[in-house]
Amino acid sequence: MTELIEPLKTPTAEPGTGMVQPGMSVSRVDGRAKVTGAARYAAEHPAADLAYGVVVNSTITKGRILGFDLADALRVPGVIDIITHSNRPRMRPFKLSYKDMTAPGGFPFRPLYDDVVFYSGQPIALVLAETFEAARHAATLVRPDYAVEPHETELAAHLHRAHDPHGLKAGFAPPPKEKGHAQAAFDAAPVKIEAEFHSGVEHHNPMELFASTVIREADGHLTIYDKTQSSQNSRWYVSHVFGLSSRKVTVRNPYVGGAFGSGLRPQYQLPLAVMAALKLKRSVRVVLTRQQMFTFGHRPETRQAIKLAAERDGTLVSIQHDAVAETSRREDYTEVVVNWSGQLYACDNIRLSYHLVDLDNYTPIDMRAPGAAHGVHALEIAMDELSYALQMDPLALRLKNYAEIDPTKNLPFSTKALRDCYTQGAARFGWDQRPAAPRSMRKGNEWVGWGMATGTWDAMQMFARASAVLHADGRLVVSSAATDIGTGTYTVMAMIAAASMGLPMERVTFQLGDSTLPVAPIEGGSSHVTTVGSAVEGACEKLQKRLLKLAKALPDSPFAKAKIDEVEFADGTLRLRARPEVRIELPQLLQHAGEARVEVKYLMLPDALKQRKYQRATHSAVFCEVHVDEDFGTVRVTRVVSAIAAGKIISAKTAHSQITGGVVWGISQALHEETLQDHRLGRFMNANFAEYHVAVNADIHDIEVIFVEEDDRVVSRLGAKGVGEIGLVGVAAAVSNAIYHATGRRIRDTPITPDKVIAA
Amino acid sequence: MNPFAYSAPTDTDAALVAIQTDFNDSMPNRFLAGGTNLVDLMKADVMHPARLVDVNGLPLDAISETADGGLQLGALARNADTAYHPWVRTRYPLLTAAILAGASPQIRNMASNGGNLLQRTRCHYFYDVGVPCNKRDPGSGCSAIGGVTRQHAILGASSHCIATHPSDLCVALAALGARVHVQSARGEREIEFADFHRLPGDTPQHDTTLAADELITQITLPAEAAAFAAHSVYLKLRDRASYAFALVSVAAALQLDDAGRITQARIALGGVAHKPWRKPDAEALLHGALPHDALFARVADALLEGAQGQGQNDFKITLAHRAIIRVLQSAVVGTLTNRDEGDASAEESLQ
Numbered sequence A: 001m002t003e004l005i006e007p008l009k010t011p012t013a014e015p016g017t018g019m020v021q022p023g024m025s026v027s028r029v030d031g032r033a034k035v036t037g038a039a040r041y042a043a044e045h046p047a048a049d050l051a052y053g054v055v056v057n058s059t060i061t062k063g064r065i066l067g068f069d070l071a072d073a074l075r076v077p078g079v080i081d082i083i084t085h086s087n088r089p090r091m092r093p094f095k096l097s098y099k100d101m102t103a104p105g106g107f108p109f110r111p112l113y114d115d116v117v118f119y120s121g122q123p124i125a126l127v128l129a130e131t132f133e134a135a136r137h138a139a140t141l142v143r144p145d146y147a148v149e150p151h152e153t154e155l156a157a158h159l160h161r162a163h164d165p166h167g168l169k170a171g172f173a174p175p176p177k178e179k180g181h182a183q184a185a186f187d188a189a190p191v192k193i194e195a196e197f198h199s200g201v202e203h204h205n206p207m208e209l210f211a212s213t214v215i216r217e218a219d220g221h222l223t224i225y226d227k228t229q230s231s232q233n234s235r236w237y238v239s240h241v242f243g244l245s246s247r248k249v250t251v252r253n254p255y256v257g258g259a260f261g262s263g264l265r266p267q268y269q270l271p272l273a274v275m276a277a278l279k280l281k282r283s284v285r286v287v288l289t290r291q292q293m294f295t296f297g298h299r300p301e302t303r304q305a306i307k308l309a310a311e312r313d314g315t316l317v318s319i320q321h322d323a324v325a326e327t328s329r330r331e332d333y334t335e336v337v338v339n340w341s342g343q344l345y346a347c348d349n350i351r352l353s354y355h356l357v358d359l360d361n362y363t364p365i366d367m368r369a370p371g372a373a374h375g376v377h378a379l380e381i382a383m384d385e386l387s388y389a390l391q392m393d394p395l396a397l398r399l400k401n402y403a404e405i406d407p408t409k410n411l412p413f414s415t416k417a418l419r420d421c422y423t424q425g426a427a428r429f430g431w432d433q434r435p436a437a438p439r440s441m442r443k444g445n446e447w448v449g450w451g452m453a454t455g456t457w458d459a460m461q462m463f464a465r466a467s468a469v470l471h472a473d474g475r476l477v478v479s480s481a482a483t484d485i486g487t488g489t490y491t492v493m494a495m496i497a498a499a500s501m502g503l504p505m506e507r508v509t510f511q512l513g514d515s516t517l518p519v520a521p522i523e524g525g526s527s528h529v530t531t532v533g534s535a536v537e538g539a540c541e542k543l544q545k546r547l548l549k550l551a552k553a554l555p556d557s558p559f560a561k562a563k564i565d566e567v568e569f570a571d572g573t574l575r576l577r578a579r580p581e582v583r584i585e586l587p588q589l590l591q592h593a594g595e596a597r598v599e600v601k602y603l604m605l606p607d608a609l610k611q612r613k614y615q616r617a618t619h620s621a622v623f624c625e626v627h628v629d630e631d632f633g634t635v636r637v638t639r640v641v642s643a644i645a646a647g648k649i650i651s652a653k654t655a656h657s658q659i660t661g662g663v664v665w666g667i668s669q670a671l672h673e674e675t676l677q678d679h680r681l682g683r684f685m686n687a688n689f690a691e692y693h694v695a696v697n698a699d700i701h702d703i704e705v706i707f708v709e710e711d712d713r714v715v716s717r718l719g720a721k722g723v724g725e726i727g728l729v730g731v732a733a734a735v736s737n738a739i740y741h742a743t744g745r746r747i748r749d750t751p752i753t754p755d756k757v758i759a760a
Numbered sequence B: 001m002n003p004f005a006y007s008a009p010t011d012t013d014a015a016l017v018a019i020q021t022d023f024n025d026s027m028p029n030r031f032l033a034g035g036t037n038l039v040d041l042m043k044a045d046v047m048h049p050a051r052l053v054d055v056n057g058l059p060l061d062a063i064s065e066t067a068d069g070g071l072q073l074g075a076l077a078r079n080a081d082t083a084y085h086p087w088v089r090t091r092y093p094l095l096t097a098a099i100l101a102g103a104s105p106q107i108r109n110m111a112s113n114g115g116n117l118l119q120r121t122r123c124h125y126f127y128d129v130g131v132p133c134n135k136r137d138p139g140s141g142c143s144a145i146g147g148v149t150r151q152h153a154i155l156g157a158s159s160h161c162i163a164t165h166p167s168d169l170c171v172a173l174a175a176l177g178a179r180v181h182v183q184s185a186r187g188e189r190e191i192e193f194a195d196f197h198r199l200p201g202d203t204p205q206h207d208t209t210l211a212a213d214e215l216i217t218q219i220t221l222p223a224e225a226a227a228f229a230a231h232s233v234y235l236k237l238r239d240r241a242s243y244a245f246a247l248v249s250v251a252a253a254l255q256l257d258d259a260g261r262i263t264q265a266r267i268a269l270g271g272v273a274h275k276p277w278r279k280p281d282a283e284a285l286l287h288g289a290l291p292h293d294a295l296f297a298r299v300a301d302a303l304l305e306g307a308q309g310q311g312q313n314d315f316k317i318t319l320a321h322r323a324i325i326r327v328l329q330s331a332v333v334g335t336l337t338n339r340d341e342g343d344a345s346a347e348e349s350l351q
């Protein structure tokens, strides 16, 4: 990929940004485009002759569609067509054709494929009209006729159907085999606790609504602007479902207004928009409503039980952690809920289990820190409970059982500066001032409490390609089919390239968000910097070698004998390390060499052999203060200190924002978020932003983020590990533990709403 | 959303004619003010007016003094302008406090006083056109009973509907004894605030006693209610610190004599019933008494007499009881306007 893809409107750093180094704080390069509205999202790309599609969703939870009364809907002026399972264009029938790159085991949903309804809110028809308004009105007039079958959506009522998960999924590993004899050790131990935990369904609700704009060109080529965490995943899916060659489909996602995992898999608006474009032979846009954002993947409701036992001195002797989560009837969605409990603390007897119950819901999907958000939450509350049983400071208990190596895998950690997180976080928070007993601090009508928790998440690296093109005018364009879901990908990749090539950042552009760019993984799992960032740096290194070769070949070259480690790229020049005055400006170099541009391509493969020898993870220590009005059960999180060990921090400002956002989400998880399902109807009832509560500004007070020193060259050549998830993990547990310290009330059920506090 | 006719008359008489034009009972015409509730409900396919009569051009947005020294709030005065109006703040701080406890600054800037009175319930089932609801579709049944009922009524509900009225502003208006002035082509009338909203009974489709062609023109606050200005508090308990509807809210306004005796008391509850909940006999318990907690508890008992939960919302009874006591304790001490939303110092005086 050599030239800028014009419609991507790739953002570049503001003039004057200058030279950058990893670790610096740089304002995001896409900031101006976003706040001025210049950045276009999936639903905003214009197309001539656009038809608008509005989705009709099922009102039943399970059964069959007997037919539709479409007469009134079709009479609405402007309506073009209504697509249902009985008149849709051809789709492949095979299970494999619907498997996107992150599909779990099972048979993915095939939208509008047949008459079967398997969850409430399932798309059953697409109304197409000349205007959005006409389509939306007509959609309310579509009258399906159903044969209803009984459904089961209540996890608690169907625990007896719990089974082992089937099939594989990226990022999932089943629980390890039992280590030692966990129950026997528990029975024999002097101090023990056991507790049960529950966490409700949550929906991601990124700001940007799911949308696809399918632009059909005269030759039938489809350019699709899709809301997705991977243009290449959506491209792959569309090609497979509709049997379209990869050359006939381009997917773009230059700007994504948040996703949090909901865009890891193609959502139903994509195949619906494509089938409409194929059927009508014109461009089509389908945008979901906020209510429809509750009709696909969610964080699964999860029940957990934990047993911990220790010697009187706090030495852990047994950890047992069992989880049961919901999945759909079609797929076994899996996430790592319990494995963290075998990784965080040194212990000789560990037993972990994870089971699924199939319900008549849509398949869950990864949501920020999938599995860890609730699994580590439960473990960290249990550790807090154990600390009180031992009459030991909660932080001291964690330090007592600090895992120097991974206890279940017996592997060393690639790096682990968790101890620094504890020390620095505790110092900043003032943890040593904490009175040990609950109900020790009061202010006015509120009890005040301090709690802490540990967090952890995987440090992953996938493979990726990147290309780098240096133009004779001095611009560097680096490309990879990466995604920026608001995380700062544009910014950090441009920083890496600029720092590597010694160019001012405004001369560097990082292109992402197009399926035709060099292959990149789905943006997820906190791995984009370690993966794409390493590919970018690798491409730059290759470019440097190529440039040196050109320089050596110049007539009377002062670089003729220079080896690559004897030169450096700095201040926009290639120069000798030993004699920096011997230098050539890069544009000059290209001009002298007679090259309009120099291009390299690079494939970054993780060093699996080396990585396999280590447990690779990020860590955090979260400290928080809450104020609880016990009469009313209202909780205010007045102060949070989050100390993070996530390898080398490349882009300080966007990394800081990631962690702050994670803490906000953690508070939200602790206190607010839950989608409430009416199991008689099988429907999610609070499917809008007035009633699905996330933390608002008034809920958020002081948040302080500390990055401790870490540099991990096992995880990535950059030393980085990734910060997307870790900021969230442990926050809700710290809040829950602080509520206990404030009031003596232990709440093991999220969200901690006022009714639960007064009942505890 | 359905297609609709639209007009924007600039005088009240024209609006009253327009609302009757081609009136159709199954898709009744509606006035459009800030649109923050009506337009949402149209998008959700819950309300289907055949015609919208945009009243934003009518000269009904003033806040002025009435002849007897009370205050007249135009139906189209915005909630924010009302809350921050100096006369409202100084004479009826309870109203300021209630308004500022509601919605968000942006919504309060759009929302009109008339529209706030007529905002509809937030019952999840009312919003979900995929399920039966007596309020939306009379006779279809009430899906909420036995379902997700955290937010539903604990007082005055019926077997036909257990919805609550979600307004904060109305709770203060109920406590202050406001009057609603309405006009239609048939003439003008005044409605006591206590008679404006109604209990669901077997006709939950009617939220209020207003006729479909009647326009709210003004809301008046009696002069004597300004005597509560020194001792009034609005407390709203909700699932997050802002931008959530009340689980329970309490408006309390007191007058105290020099001996510290309560001479007059007004208490209204929000979030607990199909209308703001007031009980004069409970208020009367306070008249002539010295404030003390046991008395406040008796007042709370009296206000909540007959309260009945739906299971999931039983906690609201406890919450309401405690909130009544806390608010009375606080009102004895002084007044809170909730003006610094999210500001701990304002909250702390209540804590």
Ligand SMILES: Cc1cc2nc3c(=O)[nH]c(=O)nc-3n(C[C@H](O)[C@H](O)[C@H](O)COP(=O)(O)OP(=O)(O)OC[C@H]3O[C@@H](n4cnc5c(N)ncnc54)[C@H](O)[C@@H]3O)c2cc1C
Pocket (backbone or CB within 6 Å): A689, A690, B030, B031, B032, B033, B034, B035, B036, B037, B038, B039, B040, B055, B075, B076, B079, B101, B102, B103, B104, B107, B110, B111, B112, B113, B114, B115, B116, B117, B118, B119, B166, B167, B168, B169, B170, B214, B215, B216, B217, B243, B244, B245, B246
């Ligand atoms: C997310 C969200 C959160 C909210 N939170 C709160 C809250 O916490 N507390 C709270 O009190 N409110 C809250 N609100 C509700 C808000 O206060 C109301 O939507 C608003 O007051 C309605 O006023 P409006 O002018 O926008 O009315 P509209 O939406 O224009 O109209 C509402 C109804 O009133 C009728 N109407 C309007 N004016 C007149 C008139 N003069 N005469 C006759 N009929 C009339 C309309 O026909 C319509 O039926 C919230 C709203 C939203 C969207």
Ligand code: SF4
Pocket (backbone or CB within 6 Å): B121, B123, B124, B125, B126, B132, B133, B134, B135, B136, B141, B142, B143, B144, B145, B160, B161, B162, B163, B204
């Ligand atoms: S409580 Fe009222 S509004 Fe809610 S479903 Fe029942 S009838 Fe409808």
